[in-house]
Amino acid sequence: MSSQNNSQQPSLIGGHAEYIKGVTESAIGSVTGSQAWTSSGEQDKAHAVDTMKTAGANRDSSQGFGKVEQKLGQATGCEGMVKEGAASKKSA
Structure with a gap:
């Protein structure tokens, strides 16, 4: 299982x-x-x-898309993507 x-x-x-x-x-x-x-x-x-x-x-923040994900989150109004993108950008 x-x-x-x-x-x-x-x-x-x-x-x-x-x-x-x-x-x-x-x-x-x-x-x-x-x-x-x-x-x-x-x-x-x-x-x-x-x-x-x-x-x-x-999620492992090193697997994110950083700035792209952050900008897409801002464009779509998704706070989670903004947060995840910012975290990915910092770990990159």
Whole structure:
């Protein structure tokens, strides 16, 4: 069972992708008036935030993208990416 856990560790990139998916679903729900789409989007966003928090806590800052990650975080409004980018930049 531990090998399964190792292969499915939370990923920052996967978390961001899931968050974008949730934002998209929520937008579709808002435009169409579909509560199912809105609810699904909000659930995906909440799960993505948890995934990113876990991945960030377990992350080796030397594996980050430094300034690029920091700037992308600033552009998208993701405080976690800004923090992780700054930490990666310092360890590089």
